[in-house]
Amino acid sequence: MAAGLSATSITVSLRGLNGSLVENREWTASSIDLLAAAAPWRTFRWYRGQRHYSGTYWSATVRDHVIYESRLELARLLFADFDPSVRSIVAQPFLLKAEVDGAVRKHIPDYLLVTDEGPLVVDVKPLHRLSKPEVAFTFGWTREAVEIRGWKYEVWSEPPSVELENVRFLSGYRRDWLFDRGLVDGLRGAELDGVSLRRAAVSLPGHPEEQVRSAIYHLLWTGELTVDLDRPLSPVHVLRKTA
Structure with missing residues (x-):
């Protein structure tokens, strides 16, 4: 000192x-x-x-x-x-x-x-x-x-490697203008608390699963949804809605 x-x-x-x-x-x-x-x-x-x-x-x-x-x-x-x-x-x-x-x-x-x-x-x-x-x-x-x-x-200093890889992955979904606003709003209004990422990706009929999954990743990036980032992100991860 x-x-x-x-x-x-x-x-x-x-x-x-x-x-x-x-x-x-x-x-x-x-x-x-x-x-x-x-x-x-x-x-x-x-x-x-x-x-x-x-x-x-x-x-x-x-x-x-x-x-x-x-x-x-x-x-x-x-x-x-x-x-x-x-x-x-x-x-x-x-x-x-x-x-x-x-x-x-x-x-x-x-x-x-x-x-x-x-x-x-x-x-x-x-x-x-x-x-x-x-x-x-x-x-x-x-x-x-x-x-x-x-x-x-x-x-x-160096963060936990798994957490860093998860954050780095989610950063690919940070550009909000790339996402359909109606799709994102639909996810905001859906009951996703406690739902697995796999189930959430098919929760909006009429929208392609890959687009819904990408929008979920965007909401994870913005902090509107959260998951456990201490293990590699996967379809079995359970989503939580923030207050």
């Missing part, structure tokens, strides 16, 4: 979507609206022999592309997009600076999530690297800086 961190020593810099640069603003005085409207502080890089896979992901939450710098960051992005409590996602949202133990430190978090429970700042790092002293030190003072203003901070 970092020592001697003072709120008055913390500043934030960010880039506006119009290319403008805001530098060294007081961290605790910078509004969430300002930070949530930021463009990525740095863009990802491509070079020969690169060890990480960078790219862009179209997010149903923000209705736009969001960048990621590794497959692990993409995994966290998928989970954020899948979470109905997340209202906004900003990649590499800002540069934090703070005086820590007599020296100026800098750090760019991986994501800022605006959620129903408040802002969440996320750093993504493989589990095997969390024990490195320099990583632990950086995440320690970053946590302090975030929590100083009453926000939440998360260090995220």
Whole structure:
């Protein structure tokens, strides 16, 4: 844990979507609206022999592309997009600076999530690297800086593989304009609580089973229906309606 961190020593810099640069603003005085409207502080890089896979992901939450710098960051992005409590996602949202133990430190978090429970700042790092002293030190003072203003901070590592594969599969059904609105509304009005996915797929006569199943996957993505994601998704999974 970092020592001697003072709120008055913390500043934030960010880039506006119009290319403008805001530098060294007081961290605790910078509004969430300002930070949530930021463009990525740095863009990802491509070079020969690169060890990480960078790219862009179209997010149903923000209705736009969001960048990621590794497959692990993409995994966290998928989970954020899948979470109905997340209202906004900003990649590499800002540069934090703070005086820590007599020296100026800098750090760019991986994501800022605006959620129903408040802002969440996320750093993504493989589990095997969390024990490195320099990583632990950086995440320690970053946590302090975030929590100083009453926000939440998360260090995220590899998720359970089955859950990730299920979320990755359901993300293929996130684009709402691809689904027949009448079919989706029909499923919303059907008694599907406690029904297996296999039975639900044939619950709307007159609609092809594959289309109904795809619409069910869309409602699983939006969170209107839920299933147990701790085992591979299958026709025997039992659907639950959310409140």
